[in-house]
Amino acid sequence: MLSYWLRLGLLLVLPTAIFAEEKPCTVHDSANNYYDLNPLRTSKDHQFETDGGHTVYLNLCGGIKTKPWNTGLDDDSHVDIAGLVRRDHGDFAIGLVNTTLEVKDGGLMLRQSQGSPCTGVEDERGSSTILFICDMSVYSAGKPVLLDSWPSGEDRACHYELEWRTHYACPVGERGFFGGLIVFLTISIIIFLMAFMVISTIYNRFVLRQRGFDQLPKFTFGHAREVWEVSSEFVHALVDYVAAAWNTRPSGFRHVNSASHHWTSRDEEEALRSSDPLGPNPEYAHGTEEGD
Numbered sequence: 001m002l003s004y005w006l007r008l009g010l011l012l013v014l015p016t017a018i019f020a021e022e023k024p025c026t027v028h029d030s031a032n033n034y035y036d037l038n039p040l041r042t043s044k045d046h047q048f049e050t051d052g053g054h055t056v057y058l059n060l061c062g063g064i065k066t067k068p069w070n071t072g073l074d075d076d077s078h079v080d081i082a083g084l085v086r087r088d089h090g091d092f093a094i095g096l097v098n099t100t101l102e103v104k105d106g107g108l109m110l111r112q113s114q115g116s117p118c119t120g121v122e123d124e125r126g127s128s129t130i131l132f133i134c135d136m137s138v139y140s141a142g143k144p145v146l147l148d149s150w151p152s153g154e155d156r157a158c159h160y161e162l163e164w165r166t167h168y169a170c171p172v173g174e175r176g177f178f179g180g181l182i183v184f185l186t187i188s189i190i191i192f193l194m195a196f197m198v199i200s201t202i203y204n205r206f207v208l209r210q211r212g213f214d215q216l217p218k219f220t221f222g223h224a225r226e227v228w229e230v231s232s233e234f235v236h237a238l239v240d241y242v243a244a245a246w247n248t249r250p251s252g253f254r255h256v257n258s259a260s261h262h263w264t265s266r267d268e269e270e271a272l273r274s275s276d277p278l279g280p281n282p283e284y285a286h287g288t289e290e291g292d
């Protein structure tokens, strides 16, 4: 029986442990504030213009939706480009998607690299950093602003530094691991208590044949143990029954016959004997026949 509950417990605890890891595009700072930039992943790319009038397309936590053209990357369509500058002779990718956020003084930092090969510089590829700054006054998604790019020149620039003010960069409420655990435990205890009260009442009424206030659930250790044992046995029988039905082997049903039942409490036994002399205890039934 113990292994049943161990396995069940493991099954319930495992998902909670997985949630303890950082999800894409989210991060916790040292004070355990939680940030989530996923709302900035949009169906239409964010856009802005460079000083030279070229359009920059940008998306977050997933690739851009704009179809890239002549980026110099191995295969435009099979990589997740985080952003690109639409230039006269082709698109310049300013980095591939990265969903890992870094907590910095004054904001969240996103680093994107491995973009298009840089013009005139060997072995360098387009990259960008975006500093997200919490600004509650920016109620919509806000817009990225280009702070700097180098080397100079619209067609040679390879590295881009951006800043993005938005309320999405502010900490949001999150049910952390321990909060989740407490909610999980509270709900489990409530369900357990409710199940106990229902099973206890059924047990008192139909097994112990008590009436009136006597059939209400009792919160004593001995009673709890009886209820627990009866429930365990019921679960066992149910599992056996389902397993047998699944195998569709008639012999499988032998596991659930009433003779396998053993008395779990003196109260239960006596109640059944006094109220039902031809009850399911074969020994007792046999005894009365002999006595007659």
Ligand SMILES: *[C@@H]1O[C@H](CO)[C@@H](O)[C@H](O)[C@H]1NC(C)=O
Residues within 6 Å of the ligand: 098, 099, 100, 101, 102, 109, 110, 111, 112, 113, 114
């Ligand atoms: C992704 O971001 C992390 C954190 O800023 C950084 O360490 C890593 O190098 C980045 N990866 C790529 C491929 O840009």
